[in-house]
Amino acid sequence: MxxxxxxxxxxxxxxxxxxxxxxxxxxxxxxxxxxxxxxxxxxxxxxxxxxxxxxxxxxxxxxxxxxxxxxxxxxxxxxxxxxxxxxxxxxxxxxxxxxxxxxxxxxxxxxxxxxxxxxxxxxxxxxxxxxxxxxxxxxxxxxxxxxxxxxxxxxxxxxxxxxxxxxxxxxxxxxxxxxxxxxxxxxxxxxxxxxxxxxxxxxxxxxxxxxxDRDRRQLPAGDYEAVFEELAVAEILRIVSITGLGAQSVQEGRSFMAGRIGEQVTGDAFTLLDDALDARTLGIPFDVEGTPKQKVLLVEKGVARGPVYDRTSAKAMGARSTGHAADPSRYTPGGHAGNLTMAGGPATREGRSRTCATR
Amino acid sequence: MTITSSVSTDLVHLASSRGASYADARTVEREHEAVSVKDGAVESVTRTSDQGFGFRVVHKGAWGFAASDRTDEASLRALVDEAFRRAEASASVQRRGVKLAPIAPQRGEYRTSLERDPFSVPLAERIDHLRAVDAKSLGPNVKTRRSSVAAYRTRKRLVTSEGTDVSQEIVETGAGLSVLAVKAGRKPASRYDSRLVRQAGWEYVEHLDLVARAARYRDDAEATLDAPLATERPTTLVFAPEFLALLVHESCGHPTEADRLLEHEVAFAGTTFMWPESRGKLRYGSAHVSMTADATLPGGMGTFGWDDDGVPGMRTKLVDKGIFVGYLTSRETAGALGLPVAIGSARAEGWQHFPIVRMVNVSLDPGTVAYADLLRGVDSGLLLEAPASYSLDDKRQNFHFSTQSARVIRDGALEGYVRGVAFQSLTPDFWGRCDRVADDWELHGFLSCAKGEPLQLMRVGHGAAHARFRDVPIEVRE
Incomplete structure (x- = not known):
């Protein structure tokens, strides 16, 4: 083409x-x-x-x-x-x-x-x-x-x-x-x-x-330790990006970060950032308003660091746009984190599965 | 360049002369206007339009489709070439050829019947209307209020190599409303509806009485904020039509889509539990449960003159007195299943999309009892008014729904609110618990049923009445 x-x-x-x-x-x-x-x-x-x-x-x-x-x-x-x-x-x-x-x-x-x-x-x-x-x-x-x-x-x-x-x-x-x-x-x-x-x-x-995938059996309801594969984690993060990583959701009190920026909101193994300049995230370097996209640390070792902003939400919240205005026909206004990267940890997936299996 | 009927006819003839066993040309023009008010201020005023051309061939027994918004003669001819290349590539990995169910050539026009063109309503009138709605949404704990109105117009023309030439102009009008109440130490409560849309004019917005609805949503959200948690137990649930419309959509509409049983959607939207061998035998629900697909329903968001295969809109029973009896089919899926006729469910979101099997208006048939009498039969139960979050398995057999608003029913009368209500069920078990459907049937419209790759957001309609379900185990979550 x-x-x-x-x-x-x-x-x-x-x-x-x-x-x-x-x-x-x-x-x-x-x-x-x-x-x-x-x-x-x-x-x-x-x-x-x-x-x-x-x-x-x-x-x-x-x-x-x-x-x-x-x-x-x-x-x-x-x-x-x-x-x-x-x-x-x-x-x-x-x-x-x-x-x-x-x-x-x-x-x-x-x-x-x-x-x-x-x-x-x-x-x-x-x-x-x-x-x-x-x-x-x-x-x-x-x-x-x-x-x-x-x-x-x-x-x-x-x-x-x-x-x-x-x-x-x-x-x-x-x-x-x-x-x-x-x-x-x-x-x-x-x-x-x-x-x-x-x-x-x-x-x-x-x-x-x-x-x-054979011999499936019904598990009784209860609390289990589970290993989520990468695609499952990515799907959860995709939903989180829609519901809680944009500044408007914080401003409106809908985000898990609302009123809790600077506080521990997840386990300390979890670090999440948005970085369109990381080639693995298939991003482009500016948003739909023409603002350069910045790398934004969203959650650091479980501590909420802040959302992404577009120009309107940035003005409303006394911040600067991070370059995250998104197509309003697909996303709610206020900023959308569409190039997420979750930091890796020290465990191997095999080791993680073994730990689970022995519990 | 405006694409005339003769240009489309020339292109499908060109495709036939190049060996295509079938070809169709579809031109689509779409307009959309929307006004949104948030917390008393205009949030957005938007006008959208697009137009383009999609060309489809069956060649060497395989589909090829190409679409573009460039409509000069050279681009259109290049599009025909591209459709053939895609078909030839398909044919290189194919075990079974495309077989289309027969249809006689169709001719004619279809237009939405409306009283007042929503595009003609002055912007100031729309804004003033929404501001009045917004004012009614104010409440002591209401933090965010949103309301909107929207108008849609689609003009399309389909010309096929079999002699069909049909044009349609469809106008839709809708509104949106949401109220979010927040209070320290309580879980936020929201009440919203984004399915207030109809194939109609501005008269539908007036019929909605958004001002009264806003007050009701405000009251629901405020009351839910302070409501006690419900108690986990099997109980009688009465569903409002608004809630049942979504349940019908997810648990009957989707699993009767014939492309799911051919596994066209197995790696994306999913399959079904309603297989051909169980047709006419599977007990889908109680004898009170009948469901009908009807593309001729006045005002329905799934109403049309012809689908995107050129099949006229028609009415088909999907569930008859609790027994699964029918599928939603396109010409391709009907042909693959050996059915004599397609029921007209091939639909594409826009010119750039390949038509796939979609719902039309799939509805729960009304019962004969009045809603008040239906309520009177409940000693202890809950009225679930509108869905909140939900999830479904890929066969649409197993689902989980939570609710925005749950009212307590005691001795046949509505009392206060409870919160945290959710339920999980298997489709036949759930509909099997239905022991009464009321006669207060009403139509709802969905703007964005998502399916297909690239993702297509389809407008569909669902009718439902209040209905009562016995001994449904409910879960309660904070």
Whole structure:
């Protein structure tokens, strides 16, 4: 896939912003090409590619904010979107908490894009699926997904921000089910590079779990010590990121951190941070407002250190934006921690499991 | 470039001439406006629009789909090429070919019937309305208040290689309301509803009487804050329609989706416990429980003229007097299961999505008893008004729900509140405990049923009435 590039994404909006009839304005452009092949019973049953661009503009008139989104990059359409946003702002009410659009600030270079991955075609995705299906032992069947995604994000503001970053993502999933004993096993690979996916290893991991998943028995209700594998921990952290790591959830008293910053809130083995510049988190270096993303220590050895902020929540709470404004169509406002890293500890997973098994 | 019917027709003919056994072209334009007020101030005013084109082929017995928002002639032809490449790649890893259930060519138009176009309501009127709602949400312990109204318009046209050419314009209007009460030393209590949406005009917002509803939500949240914990025990539960709508969605709608039994969703959304061999035999619930899928229901969020396969909206029984009898099917899944007709459940969120099996309006059929009489049959029990958190297994057989608001029923009358109520059950066991359904059936709308990859958020409708369930073990958590 060919990238549109910084000029194609930023040029039209910068031209449109020059004539905007508003006190200030900003725009976030997001282009996404997602190629997704889904399979089950060792057959591909869905094979789709979509290429879409979304532009979200905000126009501010006397602290009132109007928001319009469109999927056209034509200058005339962007001018119309900005004019409509300004009209909505005029018809709206002032937001006294409005923090202003972002000022230019140095943005670290991005390492989230891999050109070879962007060129991955449908046959290569089918080959990866074929490799999984072939690697699954007799008596088992596989289902899952291959996904190659290329994104381009850009932000421009009437104060001069002009940020652009491309990114790639490659993903492969297998759920292997037993034909005989009813067990199942799950494995996935995720990388910014298609050559970071290993279909045979994904199949082997899923098949190994499937083989182990037999003779299930009902446990009586009670308290148990349990080992959570990485994906299970990640899923819990994903929910925590939605419910408790954004500044607005702290401000509203909904977060586990509310009123407890500086206090011990978890066991001392737990340290959590958000770092979009860690290549493993597939992040880009700025948020949808154009603020550079900062590394944020959220919980340190069990002590709550603070949430992530966007510009509005930062102003409301007397802080500075940490660069965590997120797409409001997907996340609640106030800041979203989308590039989480949990610090590792000294235990090995085998040792942890043994400890559990002997209790 | 505006994509005309003749452009779409030319493209599907082009695909047929290149060997596709089936092709369809779908153009979709979407508009959305939303206003949100938080704590008395305007939180956001948003207008969204997008348009694009999706092209689907069956070639060498396999699906290929490509979609783009670039609609110049060269881009559209490139899209056809891309759809063929995807189909050929699919065919290289395939054990069974796509077989579509037959459908006669369809022609026509469908439009939502409405009294007042929600897009025409002045912004100031919408804001003033929400401010009045917000004012009613104020309470001594209410910390955060939110209310919103939204309007949606979708125009789409489907042209297929089999001669179907249908266009639709669907307008939906909705509102959202939430109240969060916080008090030192107590667990925060929230009361909210994000499922107040209907295929209708602004008249639906007026019908909702959001001001009165806001006062009720405030009272519920304040009362729950100070309520005692419930007592763990098997008890009689009466569910409000709002709660049952979600239970129907999760425990009947999803497991009757035919793509789940073909394992198309096994690695993502899950499968089912309602297998073909149990159709007509499986006791899903008591004889009081019948459930119907109906894409023709006036005002339903799952109502349409034709689905995205071009199959006309229709009405189908899923559960009949407690027995599982039917599935939600697309042409592909009906073909794979050897069913003679698809029931019109292939739906895509937008132009960029591949249609998959989705719910339409899946509802619990109404009973004949009045709600007051149903309550009178409860010596000791609880009225659960709205769901809070919930989880389900991948077969939709085992579920766990907690509630926002639980009222005590004693000797057939409502008393105070309790908090911390949750319950876990198996689907057939739960519906098997239903001993009465009231006649106060009402329709609810969901905006974001999540399924598929890429994730598609589908609008669906669910009707339900108050219903009574005996001896349901409840859990109590702080």
């Amino acid at each position: 060919t990238l549109l590039g910084a000029d194609a994404l930023l040029g039209p909006i910068r031209e449109a912003l020059r004539g905007v009839q508003a006190d200030e304005a900003d725009a976030h452009m997001h282009r996404r090409r997602a190629a997704i092949s889904r399979y089950s019973h060792s057959s591909i049953h869905q094979n789709a590619v979509s290429d879409e661009t979304h532009v979200r503009v905000r126009a501010i008139v006397g602290k009132a904010v109007g928001v319009v989104t469109t999927n056209s990059l034509a200058v005339a359409d962007l001018r119309r979107a900005l004019a409509d946003a300004a009209a909505l702002a005029r018809a709206s009410r002032a937001d006294l908490a409005w923090p202003g659009v972002a000022e230019p600030a140095p943005i670290p270079s991005s390492a989230a894009f891999h050109e070879e991955t962007a060129r991955t075609d449908a046959l290569a995705q089918a080959r990866a699926i074929g490799a999984i299906c072939a690697a699954v032992p007799k008596g088992m069947r596989a289902a899952g997904t291959s996904q190659i995604e290329v994104t381009e994000d850009a932000v421009a503001t009437s104060r001069g921000v002009a940020a652009y970053a491309p990114a790639t993502m490659a993903y492969l999933r297998a759920l292997v089910q037993s034909e005989s004993h009813g067990g199942s096993g799950y494995a996935e690979d995720l990388s910014m590079r298609a050559d970071g996916l290993f279909p045979e290893r994904v199949a082997a991991r899923a098949a190994e779990k499937c083989a182990l």
